Amino acid sequence: MASSSPTQNFVADTWVKATWEEFIVIADNPDYEKAKFYYDRGYMRIEMPPIGSSRSQDNHIAVIIVNLYASVRQIRIKGLVNCSFRRAGIREFQPDLAFYIGTEFRFPPRSNSPINVEEFPPPTLVIELGATSFNDDIGRKRLIYERAGVREYWVVDVNVGDIIAFEISQGSSGEIQESRVLPGLEIALVKEALQRSQTQDDGEITRWLLQSFSQG
Known part of the structure; x- marks a missing residue:
């Protein structure tokens, strides 16, 4: 329009x-x-974005899952919430969650300005939580992340507690069942954690995740 x-x-x-x-x-x-x-x-x-509790709760659980898994597996990680990434004149994106993952990344600067992706690389993993925006999250936004060079993209369907994960390589994406940037993390386990959060408190979920990650 x-x-x-x-x-x-x-x-x-x-x-x-x-x-x-x-x-x-x-x-x-x-x-x-x-x-x-x-x-x-x-x-x-x-x-x-909607201001109801469903999206907020799923956002919180996604942070717990990623950070806890990285901690248990001793994977270097830095997370950002609602941070903007900008390539001036061309592209800007502001995912719900973004993570730099791996041994080589530099910490992004602390400032109130968008991260310049010509100076710093794009995030390794991006997560969008869609309620009313879900169709766009798996459509046009996925194209943005393909073009931006993000390596992995998760979309959480807040309305049903489901998740779709995509690996991005050479400007195209395909669905995956296990994370490539967090090796060994099964997407089915992420989905189960999201669904458990509908009836269990954070402590219960965290203990279950710790047990699952330690056994993996």
Whole structure:
């Protein structure tokens, strides 16, 4: 959907044709501080994420799973929540969760500005949690992460407690059943943890995860 003046009358939660300059005006507007921003190939998307507990709980569980697994397996990791990654004039993305994983990455700078992906590499693993945005998460956003050089992408369907994981290589992606960037972590176990969280508290889930990871 196109708009002649997206800075004044943009449509949230859909892709709108815009120049980079128009996108930046909105992205830097404090009125949209709680929004999420995406830009790719002359189109922008501004999301107003749901504020209910379902998405928030799944976000929290995903952080626990990734960090706990990396800790048990002694994998170097650095996580970021709702952080923007920018290649000026070309692309910007703001996933729910992003992780740098491995021995070689440099810690991204502490600042209030988007991470410059021309200076720092893109995150290794990106996770989006979709309620109303799920179809876009597995569609157009997946293309953004393919083009950006992200190595692995997970999409959590908050409405049903499901997850789809993709390995990204040479600009294309395919579904996987086991993480490539967190070797040995089965996606089915991540799904089970998400579903357990609907009836169990964080302590129960963490103890179960620790037992599962230690036995693997």
